[in-house]
Amino acid sequence: MPSQHPAPRKLWQHSNPNSTAMWKFMQNANLKRGLNLETFRELYDWSVGDKRTDFWEDMLDASGLIYGGRYTEVVDTSAPMDSIPRWFQGTHLNFAENILYSASSSDPSVRTTEHKEDAKIALTEIREGNTEVRHLTWGELRRRVGVLANALRARGVKKGDRVAVVASTSFDTFIVFMAIVSLGGLFTSSSTDMGTKGILERLLQIKPAYVFVDDWAVYNGKTIDLRPKIQEIVQGMSSVSEFKGVVTQPRFPGKPADLDGVPRTVTLEGFLKAAHGNEELKIERVAFRDPFLIVYSSGTTGVPKCICHSTGGVLVSVAKEGLLHREIRPDSVVLQYTTTGWIMYLASVQCCLFGSRSILYDGSPFQPSPQAFLSIVQEQRVTDFGTSPRFLHELQKRGIIPRSLFDLSALRSVSTTGMVLSESQFEWFYDTGFPAAVHLRNISGGTDLAGCFALENPLEPVYVGGCQGPCLGTKLEVYDSLIESGPGRAIPHGEPGELVATASFPNQPVFFWGDETGERYQNAYYTRFPHVWTHGDFIQMHPTTGQILFLGRADGVLNPSGVRFGSSDIYSVIEAHFPEVADSMCVGQRRPQDDDESVMLFLKMNDGYEFTEELIAKVKGKISEERSRRHVPKYVFQTWDIPTTVNLKKVELPVKQIVSGKIIKPSGTLANPESLKYYEQFARVEEVLEQKRKDKAQGRSRL
Numbered sequence: 001m002p003s004q005h006p007a008p009r010k011l012w013q014h015s016n017p018n019s020t021a022m023w024k025f026m027q028n029a030n031l032k033r034g035l036n037l038e039t040f041r042e043l044y045d046w047s048v049g050d051k052r053t054d055f056w057e058d059m060l061d062a063s064g065l066i067y068g069g070r071y072t073e074v075v076d077t078s079a080p081m082d083s084i085p086r087w088f089q090g091t092h093l094n095f096a097e098n099i100l101y102s103a104s105s106s107d108p109s110v111r112t113t114e115h116k117e118d119a120k121i122a123l124t125e126i127r128e129g130n131t132e133v134r135h136l137t138w139g140e141l142r143r144r145v146g147v148l149a150n151a152l153r154a155r156g157v158k159k160g161d162r163v164a165v166v167a168s169t170s171f172d173t174f175i176v177f178m179a180i181v182s183l184g185g186l187f188t189s190s191s192t193d194m195g196t197k198g199i200l201e202r203l204l205q206i207k208p209a210y211v212f213v214d215d216w217a218v219y220n221g222k223t224i225d226l227r228p229k230i231q232e233i234v235q236g237m238s239s240v241s242e243f244k245g246v247v248t249q250p251r252f253p254g255k256p257a258d259l260d261g262v263p264r265t266v267t268l269e270g271f272l273k274a275a276h277g278n279e280e281l282k283i284e285r286v287a288f289r290d291p292f293l294i295v296y297s298s299g300t301t302g303v304p305k306c307i308c309h310s311t312g313g314v315l316v317s318v319a320k321e322g323l324l325h326r327e328i329r330p331d332s333v334v335l336q337y338t339t340t341g342w343i344m345y346l347a348s349v350q351c352c353l354f355g356s357r358s359i360l361y362d363g364s365p366f367q368p369s370p371q372a373f374l375s376i377v378q379e380q381r382v383t384d385f386g387t388s389p390r391f392l393h394e395l396q397k398r399g400i401i402p403r404s405l406f407d408l409s410a411l412r413s414v415s416t417t418g419m420v421l422s423e424s425q426f427e428w429f430y431d432t433g434f435p436a437a438v439h440l441r442n443i444s445g446g447t448d449l450a451g452c453f454a455l456e457n458p459l460e461p462v463y464v465g466g467c468q469g470p471c472l473g474t475k476l477e478v479y480d481s482l483i484e485s486g487p488g489r490a491i492p493h494g495e496p497g498e499l500v501a502t503a504s505f506p507n508q509p510v511f512f513w514g515d516e517t518g519e520r521y522q523n524a525y526y527t528r529f530p531h532v533w534t535h536g537d538f539i540q541m542h543p544t545t546g547q548i549l550f551l552g553r554a555d556g557v558l559n560p561s562g563v564r565f566g567s568s569d570i571y572s573v574i575e576a577h578f579p580e581v582a583d584s585m586c587v588g589q590r591r592p593q594d595d596d597e598s599v600m601l602f603l604k605m606n607d608g609y610e611f612t613e614e615l616i617a618k619v620k621g622k623i624s625e626e627r628s629r630r631h632v633p634k635y636v637f638q639t640w641d642i643p644t645t646v647n648l649k650k651v652e653l654p655v656k657q658i659v660s661g662k663i664i665k666p667s668g669t670l671a672n673p674e675s676l677k678y679y680e681q682f683a684r685v686e687e688v689l690e691q692k693r694k695d696k697a698q699g700r701s702r703l
């Protein structure tokens with residue numbers, strides 16, 4: 001950003017901001033609380049200021065959520081946020097009840113529960129290439145959830161138990177989610193492309209009663225038999241006393257795979273028999289803070305963190321984002337491209353809270369062509385399409401112009417997340433790609449908060465770059481990143497720094513599963529600055545527009561094509577299978593000229609072992625098998641020294657910055673700052689590869 005911070009180009013603004021739910025909410029707050037809020041920023045400042053409990057109380061009222069009980073206090077605002085204060089203590093509610101039913105009145109004092117319209121379509125399931133289109137009405141959905149919940153109960157599953165799925169974004173997966181949560185249990189999901197080791201690292205920690213797994217997967221035109229994976233899961237879970245078995249979901253409805261020889265496994269059809277056809281859905285309301293969902297995040301060390309999200313915290317946050325920021329309504333049709341392994345899967349489920357229809361797509365969006373995928377937007381009259389910068393980049397690269405190819409008259413918004421949306425992509429979106437009226441919503445937040453830190457709002461324009469602004473009720477600040485310990489310091493708008501949250505918010509995770517002392521949880525967010533959540537992103541607030549620009553990760557998290565994972569996922573494979581490797585370093589490279597992040601893995605060999613092409617192939621193969629194809633590093637190089645702190649902790653950030661072409665001043669805490677010099681050549685990786693090619697041609701073995 002130039003030093004004078006000129007206003008960036010304006011690309012979009014709402015045609016009638018006064019008609020929006022956010023504007024109406026603000027007028028209501030003015031009336032009820034004697035305020036005089038006029039702009040989004042004034043509303044935001046109130047929502048995170050001294051009277052933030054008033055904001056959250058109004059938000060709960062406006063949410064239409066179904067809940068019982070009464071609270072005496074919204075939250076104790078004097079409690080530090082790292083004590084994870086309790087919100088709306090005394091209320092009881094259920095995530096599935098709120099998805100499957102609606103409240104009869106917007107007045108919470110007379111609210112009763114009603115069915116969402118029985119005959120209306122709730123879900124549409126579409127398979128790769130816009131094939132196998134199926135619809136499910138709210139009435140049928142509730143009945144199927146009722147049957148599965150009764151089958152789970154009959155098999156002894158109860159409140160607090162976990163049920164996991166390893167499956168596609170199907171009706172079946174959605175129904176498992178609702179069924180386990182309806183009876184007060186916890187849901188968790190992984191996608192089928194994940195290697196068994198990765199899946200087991202999660203399951204062995206959370207100890208689910210049942211794991212629902214698809215019998216087949218279809219991706220990129222390939223059909224994959226998942227029965228070997230099922231066998232490995234059963235075997236891997238054999239020591240877990242809570243684990244009762246695997247239930248297979250038919251990927252091809254009506255044609256379940258033959259399970260002959262697969263132990264402790266039953267088909268979904270067989271499992272449901274325990275319900276004896278009982279469709280009655282009994283809902284167990286849980287405390288506001290009780291968890292309903294476990295999601296995962298891996299860092300630079302250890303097994304994945306099992307992040308537990310609270311029922312009430314997520315529901316009130318979803319209501320805030322969906323109603324106020326996003327304008328999701330009963331007539332909305334939402335298509336969110338995601339696997340069940342990303343937090344965006346929750347986005348494809350939570351839109352149903354508002355009575356809208358969710359389209360569940362399974363497969364590659366490029367098979368057989370991006371046009372086939374985009375044709376869904378036209379055919380299904382999609383109003384809100386969620387995708388990624390990587391997908392938009394592919395459209396741009398292939399010269400695909402959605403607005404000339406399809407009728408996009410129903411489309412109100414396109415949201416993108418996962419990685420930085422470049423300025424040229426913003427311009428392409430409005431100049432070439434999509435109709436001018438469509439709201440481009442670039443959002444950022446994630447798994448840790450099951451929500452956003454930065455996102456769209458309908459009261460302000462969209463400018464080139466970044467996200468429109470902060471999220472109501474979540475106190476976002478930018479802290480000086482040069483402060484390495486002690487209390488942080490907010491820096492003025494326009495300067496880059498660390499994304500932090502400085503006040504508690506309802507959708508803070510409640511704990512990590514299995515982290516009895518809470519130490520891992522505290523270490524994940526609160527050690528950088530005391531009593532402040534540090535998210536790990538470098539950001540910058542535009543001083544005139546208030547846009548939030550995301551500049552990259554402040555830690556070692558990898559993010560190729562918007563798919564996030566930790567370097568520990570890679571290190572553990574190397575440590576387990578390659579005794580010839582003494583140590584390794586895995587970082588993401590993204591230079592100004594790159595459209596995407598490339599993962600680079602550096603291996604330091606033990607004395608007496610050679611770094612060979614064969615080793616590179618083996619390493620890539622093992623990572624693919626144990627993690628997934630998406631984890632495979634683009635480059636594997638040899639190194640002679642790995643930078644560490646004096647306490648011998650690997651330090652990835654300077655290497656990541658150097659290979660991304662940045663000139664850095666090494667921190668004083670490095671034990672071997674001279675090691676960094678070697679990595680400078682990889683900022684010009686093409687030259688390194690060319691040299692390797694020449695060496696190979698001349699019979700020299702430099703790799």
Ligand SMILES: CC(=O)CC(=O)SCCNC(=O)CCNC(=O)[C@H](O)C(C)(C)COP(=O)(O)OP(=O)(O)OC[C@H]1O[C@@H](n2cnc3c(N)ncnc32)[C@H](O)[C@@H]1OP(=O)(O)O
Nearest residue numbers: 193219220342388390417418444445446561562563629630
């Ligand atoms: C609010 C927040 O802030 C929340 C978040 O960040 S959530 C995260 C958001 N992230 C995203 O949305 C990610 C966006 N990216 C994408 O969707 C994908 O990159 C993409 C679909 C655009 C392209 O995918 P890709 O991984 O780059 O390439 P793709 O070809 O699909 O897959 C790579 C490999 O994995 C394999 N694969 C992927 N899924 C598979 C599956 N389910 N089964 C088997 N194999 C699979 C592919 O076959 C391919 O293998 P080969 O290399 O052998 O051909």
